[in-house]
Amino acid sequence: MKKLILLFAVFATFTFAASAQEIADNAIGLRLGDDDGFGAEISYQRALGGNNRLELDLGIRSGNNYDGFKLTGLYQWVWHLDGSFNWYAGAGGGVGSYSVDVPGGEDFDDTFLFVAGDVGIEYNFDIPLQLSLDIRPELGFGDFRDDVGIDLALGIRYQF
Numbered sequence: 471m472k473k474l475i476l477l478f479a480v481f482a483t484f485t486f487a488a489s490a491q492e493i494a495d496n497a498i499g500l501r502l503g504d505d506d507g508f509g510a511e512i513s514y515q516r517a518l519g520g521n522n523r524l525e526l527d528l529g530i531r532s533g534n535n536y537d538g539f540k541l542t543g544l545y546q547w548v549w550h551l552d553g554s555f556n557w558y559a560g561a562g563g564g565v566g567s568y569s570v571d572v573p574g575g576e577d578f579d580d581t582f583l584f585v586a587g588d589v590g591i592e593y594n595f596d597i598p599l600q601l602s603l604d605i606r607p608e609l610g611f612g613d614f615r616d617d618v619g620i621d622l623a624l625g626i627r628y629q630f
Contacts, residue, residue: 493517493556494629497600501527503623511542513625521548525560525588532567538568542606544588548553554595558604560588566612582612590625598629 480529497500501513511529518524529540532622563586569579590604602625609618 476483481613491513493523494594494598494600497629499600499625499627499629501623501625503606503621511540511623513627515546515627518545522546523548526564529566535571535573536568538566540564540566542586544586544606546588551591554593555591556594557591558588560584562588580615582610582614584608584610592625594629599630600627601625602627623624 482584492517494581496517497513497515501511503509509529509531511527513594515525517627522547525542525544525546527540527542527544529542530625531538542562542564544560547559548556548558551557563584564566565581565583567579567581569577569612571577586606586608588604588606590602592600592602594600604623604625606621606623610616
């Protein structure tokens, strides 16, 4: 009986290990979306062990009358879907700031905090390239960001 249990445990371990998907230790690139004017973000992912990772995104926007940034941090869980496809979900938050110069009017600025969730799908090519599509709902706390925003984005990252 002990041999049967041991055999089953070894079989289950190898089956689980064969279905696990390795994620890259690091990935850096762009996350292209439209989140209340911040648009493209510089995106960095760092594996934390197993199939978990941290994603940091920095969006910077500058124009004639507008300057702002938004920094987002997310903890993500990654699951193997099929072949080179993974899906992931995460939670986190961030901080942002903006300043608007109104010609002939009153200038205004704001710093805001937000909480965020994240759900997406990614494809890892045989070369060190990752494409992803995700949706990130955010709940903001500030004068500029005091509601729920939905950010749909395409990511392209170099893995190393």
